[in-house]
Amino acid sequence: MAELTYRDAVARGIAQEMRRDENVVLIGEDVAGAGGVFKTTVGLLDEFGPKRVIDTPIAEQAILGAAMGAAMTGLRPVAEIMFSDFFAVCWDIVVNEIAKTRYMTNGQVTVPLVIKTGNGGGLRFGAQHSQSIENWAMAVPGLKVVTPSTPEDVVGLMAASIRCDDPVLFFEHKGLYATKAEVPDGDVVDSLGVAKVRRAGSDATILALGMMVPRALAAAEQLAARGIDAEVIDVRSLVPLDTTTILGSVSRTGRLFTVEENPRLLGWGAEIASLAVDECFWDLDGPVQRITTPHVPLPSADSLEDLVMPSADSVAATVEKALQP
């Protein structure tokens, strides 16, 4: 066991798979010489050399097109899109090409590709460098969508994503890069599509993703002090979605709260709320509640950004109010 930061865990997960499979390559802006703008790929150039770790032009279409073409023909590329906001620049390739190709070719072509990216707010970067876009990706058939919240999950889910034969969008949360936790020694390999219960509880189910997981856990501690025993589930993977764990928990606790960074309209919590109503309506003791950012772009000033993003306090307050008799 060694303590590792979330950002170092990214490089460790990639390195683990590059050692195992020489077809794994890494490309992106500043990923080689600079070790990544978020320092998530430090050391990879030194260990694997410039043939396998490649700095690209600032050209997101060229990056993802190259990654896709390589994935179609025998490699297993990991491509970095620096900030998830920049997906908008290459969304054609993500949605129309990468996501649909296996289906349109009737299974002739698989695209085993990981696109890693810095997602989410909380760092005062303003609206063009702070979005959470995992719900955009979730809406497209053909993409897998993964968001780890701990260093151990980063390593294990990165390994699982690289080994996956489908295209995976791997959302690292920028606000978590500096966090630290123990990670087991040796190869760590996780599974896609498995949610994790981070805190067991019996009174309410709180679902969270990425940086909202530690906030939901802090909220649960506040609630415990007020006599409410909340279960916190880290969704980890939106596609595939672990409905067994999620709906099982909702059926036991009778209450469901989702905590999202997305602007309110059509966030992933809406889909899960709909599922809960479809599949365990009679187990629910009250309406499903979504805690989200309001429908605004993220502001830059710290006081404003903190105001609009869900916090431990706002999560705890919402749950407590809803559970009042």
Next chain:
Amino acid sequence: MRLPLSDHRYGEHGVVLPPEAQDRHDDADIDLDLRLAMYRKLQEMRLFEKRAYDLFMRQLVKGTSHLSLGMEAISAGFGAAMRKDDYTFATYRGHAHTLARGVPMTPVLAELLGRSNGLMAGKGGSMHLTSVEHGMMGSYAIIGAHMTIANGAAWSAQYRGSGQVAVCFFGDGTTNIGAFHEALNYAAVYQLPIVFVCENNLYMEYTSIADITAVTHPAADRAPAYGLEPIVIDGNDVDEVYLTARSAIERARGGGGPSLVEALTYRHGGHSRADPGKYRPDAEVEAWKAYDPITIYRGRLLRIGVEESTLDRLDEEVLGAVELATEEAIAGDLPAPESAFTDVWADGGSSWRS
């Protein structure tokens, strides 16, 4: 290699090669059997697409389709110069590029008809033809992106040391989209084994390319900006295309990096099925139809001593093959309803939840 049409100006009527230029490749270093194979391929593309059009008119082919009647020499010439395991990337106007790789006509036609015996069992359609076993890595319906994807296949070939080359076809309209420029820079920076082929048919959908492009040769004039040689060729002369393809592919295979070829040609019909192409001056259409790649090539083969009866027999054989492919394609079953739910994922299924 460029040049015969260097004084060509877009939008002017009837500006095609003068008849006396048509013999310039008569004594080119090309094996006669290969020439006959290219002639047969030109006819196959021509008769196949005429049949596809007929099937539209009978409302058996649905949706849309983009024919390359008149543009066949580019596909045929490159197809003849490619190694079996090289990669083709094409656009939505990709029937001829698919046939050029040796994909049989029946599954292609069946795909247009939405049948289970189609190339992608009815899940792709006219604009998405793919046959990996023939190196046909896909036709892409939104212009530009596939140039960056072709780079990836070339990168993979370079990485694996396989000696494969990617050939990426695109239209003149694509030269004005960002991905064109991103792809060219990327290919040049990493010296990828790729040949980009602009099929300049003078019209971007319904608009003359000359009217909406700042340079005369939309691809070749931009090549030097990426450190590439400007190459403009007569895209209606299959021998000229073949010779250009041979040298560009050889260069790529030998580690010499990418090339960008602009092949001048003309589509006999409109942009798509719905378009009669009336925006084009009659004289221009007539002049280019007279400068038909099959007519030119037939003339050359006769001049160099091929018997007319030999060519007639080839024509008949191809027509027979198209008839047979039509029968086989139409006889195919409709896709099984459950196939709509397969192959979203690599496990073969479409389930997004546990």
